[in-house]
Amino acid sequence: MWRQPRVILWTAVSVAALGFLIALEIAARRYGVPGPITNQTREVIFAPKSGPLLYAGMALMMVVLTWRQRCIAAGAAIGIDLVFFLVRWALDARMNFGNGALWVILGCAVIAVTRRTGPERVLLLKGVGLGLLLVTGRKIGDIWLLITSKTRPMVLDQYVATADHALGNPSWLAGRIIAATGPIGAHVLDYVYIQIGVAAVIVALYQLRNVAVERRFPGHHLVRTFLVIGLLGPAIYMIFPVVGPIFVYGAGAFDTGGGHWALADLWPHTPPPIHTPHPMPFDEITPRNCMPSLHTAWATAIFIHSRRAPRILRYGGTFWLIATLGATLGFGYHYGADIIAGVVFAFTIEAALRALDRGWDRPQIQLVAYGTTVFAALLLAYRYLPMRMAQHPWVFGPLLILAMASVVSGYLRTAEPRRPKSAPAQQPEPQPELV
Numbered sequence: 001m002w003r004q005p006r007v008i009l010w011t012a013v014s015v016a017a018l019g020f021l022i023a024l025e026i027a028a029r030r031y032g033v034p035g036p037i038t039n040q041t042r043e044v045i046f047a048p049k050s051g052p053l054l055y056a057g058m059a060l061m062m063v064v065l066t067w068r069q070r071c072i073a074a075g076a077a078i079g080i081d082l083v084f085f086l087v088r089w090a091l092d093a094r095m096n097f098g099n100g101a102l103w104v105i106l107g108c109a110v111i112a113v114t115r116r117t118g119p120e121r122v123l124l125l126k127g128v129g130l131g132l133l134l135v136t137g138r139k140i141g142d143i144w145l146l147i148t149s150k151t152r153p154m155v156l157d158q159y160v161a162t163a164d165h166a167l168g169n170p171s172w173l174a175g176r177i178i179a180a181t182g183p184i185g186a187h188v189l190d191y192v193y194i195q196i197g198v199a200a201v202i203v204a205l206y207q208l209r210n211v212a213v214e215r216r217f218p219g220h221h222l223v224r225t226f227l228v229i230g231l232l233g234p235a236i237y238m239i240f241p242v243v244g245p246i247f248v249y250g251a252g253a254f255d256t257g258g259g260h261w262a263l264a265d266l267w268p269h270t271p272p273p274i275h276t277p278h279p280m281p282f283d284e285i286t287p288r289n290c291m292p293s294l295h296t297a298w299a300t301a302i303f304i305h306s307r308r309a310p311r312i313l314r315y316g317g318t319f320w321l322i323a324t325l326g327a328t329l330g331f332g333y334h335y336g337a338d339i340i341a342g343v344v345f346a347f348t349i350e351a352a353l354r355a356l357d358r359g360w361d362r363p364q365i366q367l368v369a370y371g372t373t374v375f376a377a378l379l380l381a382y383r384y385l386p387m388r389m390a391q392h393p394w395v396f397g398p399l400l401i402l403a404m405a406s407v408v409s410g411y412l413r414t415a416e417p418r419r420p421k422s423a424p425a426q427q428p429e430p431q432p433e434l435v
Contacts, residue, residue, distance in 0.1 A: 020231075021140065028143045031150055036139035040132075043102055047088065051098030054135055056201035058101035060223065061108060061131030063208040064123050077104045105131045123215060130223060134197065137230050144234035145287035152241035152288050156383065157248040158263075158277030160291065160335045163382045165274060165390035166397040170336035171245045171329045175268025178330035189327040192320060196298050199320045200226050203306050206313055219357040222305040225350050226298060232349065233294040240379055241288030246332025248280075261286075267332050274390045291379070293334045296342030297349075299324035304350055337382055340404045344375045347411045354415050367414045371407045378403065 025035030034042070039049075048054055058077060062070045080100030088095050105128055112124035164171070178186055192199075200222055207221045249272055250265030261283050266272055299321045306317030328334040334342075348371030355364035378400070381389065389396040 021136070024140060024143045024147075027147060031146060033143075033146065036136060036143050039139045039142075040136055043099065044106070045099070047094045047096035048098035048102070049096075050135075050138065051096050051101075052195060052198050053138055054098035054101040056198050057131035057134040058105055059131075059201055059205060060134060060208070061105050061127040063130075063205065063211045064127035065108075066212055073104045073108070076107075077101045080104075102135070119215065123211075126217060127211075133227055134201070134223065137227055138197070141230055141234070144237070145289055148234065148237045148241060148288040149284050149286055152238065153281055153284070154279040155241045155243050155248070155282045155288060156277075156279055156291075157242050157244070158280060159386045160242050160337050160382055161245065161249070161272050162274060162277045162386035163389045163396075164335045164337050165271070166393040166400060167336035167340075168393070168397070169271040170339075171332055171334065172268045172271050174326060174329035175246075175332055178326070179268065186331075189323055189330060192323040193295060193327040193331070196295060196302075196320070196324065197226075199316070200298065200302055203302055203309060203313060203317065206309050207305065220354055222301060225301045225305070225346075225353055228349050228353060229294060229297045229301060229346060233292065233297065233345070234289070236292060236345075236379075237288050237290075240291040240383070242290035242335075242338070243282055243286045243288055244290050244333045245335060247282070247286055249332075274387070277386055290334050290338045291341060291382075292345045292375075293328050293338040293342035294345075295324050295328050296334070296339050297346035300343050300346035301350060304346075337378070337400070340400055341375060341378050343404050344371060344378065344407050347407050348372055348375060351411050351415050363414045367410050370410060374403050374407050 021036060025037045028035035028038075043049070043054070055077070058073070062073055065073060077100035080103050081097045082100075084099045085095070085097065087093075108124060109128045112121050112128060116124055178189065204222045204226075207218065211217055245267045247261070248263055249267040250262050261281075263280070264272070303317045303321040306313045309317070325339060328339065329336065348368060351364065351371060352368045355361075355368065381396075385396075
């Protein structure tokens with residue numbers, strides 16, 4: 001009885017997402033740059049921006065295939081990439097890999113339409129859609145960031161930096177620690193920060209390991225949370241534009257600061273003085289992508305979904321969360337206030353998606369409403385109470401931590417116990433091969 005409204009809802013969401021994608025393409029064209037559809041189409045022939053992400057998308061798509069089909073698909077992707085490599089080497093063009101993975105994904109879409117019927121066509125198209133959503137989501141994010149920099153000339157960094165005194169200026173502390181570790185620590189954290197999508201795919205592949213046997217996707221998995229976070233987060237950027245401490249408060253240890261737009265060269269050695277904050281103008285290049293920290297939200301989602309995985313994935317999820325927190329703060333990309341908002345954001349979205357899958361009841365509604373209220377209260381406090389927060393850190397610092405912990409505790413008490421046991425696997429049906 002619940003399944004029919006859910007199908008209708010997700011159909012409506014899919015149509016809205018397509019409209020949103022087209023709108024972003026049009027908006028990007030207005031700013032004189034190619035949009036997400038154009039960028040994704042170019043990667044059919046030209047060197048991709050991220051080869052690992054394309055292969056991660058192909059891996060997600062292959063969860064609907066048999067092992068023989070997976071071997072054929074992987075071999076085809078590698079073979080196509082070798083051909084592209086030789087051609088680019090001969091033409092002295094920019095080198096990268098990943099075209100083969102995209103060709104295989106698109107090829108499976110063609111096979112689904114021309115050689116599959118009924119539920120098998122739907123299942124393969126779902127796999128193709130899952131893979132394409134991952135890679136297209138990256139393109140959407142790039143355009144969103146461009147729009148934030150073009151449409152929000154004033155940023156609120158002074159407010160967040162002032163409020164961050166209540167937390168002890170963690171970005172400044174983490175920045176000094178990363179600088180002390182030398183290039184090795186910085187390179188490791190940089191890789192963790194950049195490849196967070198690949199980490200999500202690894203956990204998602206474990207969750208989707210039985211799709212090929214059961215011929216159906218589970219009701220809820222990490223990819224859904226990951227994509228919703230990436231879709232909703234940039235909308236908050238438009239409401240609360242912040243660029244980050246390394247850009248507003250100087251080049252610091254990594255020489256990537258805001259240049260003449262920066263207020264001073266203080267990060268990471270000297271915390272900013274406490275004074276009445278004001279909106280400040282900033283360049284039209286730097287994304288306003290700090291509030292909330294989506295990298296923290298994504299790493300939190302990976303951590304949540306890895307809790308019932310094998311031990312190595314649980315350790316990996318914990319490592320990725322800790323390393324991501326270290327990178328977001330230690331590279332000066334985020335303030336401590338952003339991190340708290342990102343954790344609340346992630347748990348609230350995760351709770352809503354779980355309730356959407358299993359049906360809403362009173363505790364679920366209360367949890368999502370509470371998480372939304374706490375998130376809104378954080379933004380209002382950062383905007384309108386930063387001086388009080390900075391002047392009374394022993395009051396507001398613990399309050400911020402307790403507010404975040406209350407959402408986490410509510411999720412553990414309400415959402416986690418509702419996890420059903422895995423349904424018994426269905427017997428596989430004979431499937432036509434790809435070739």
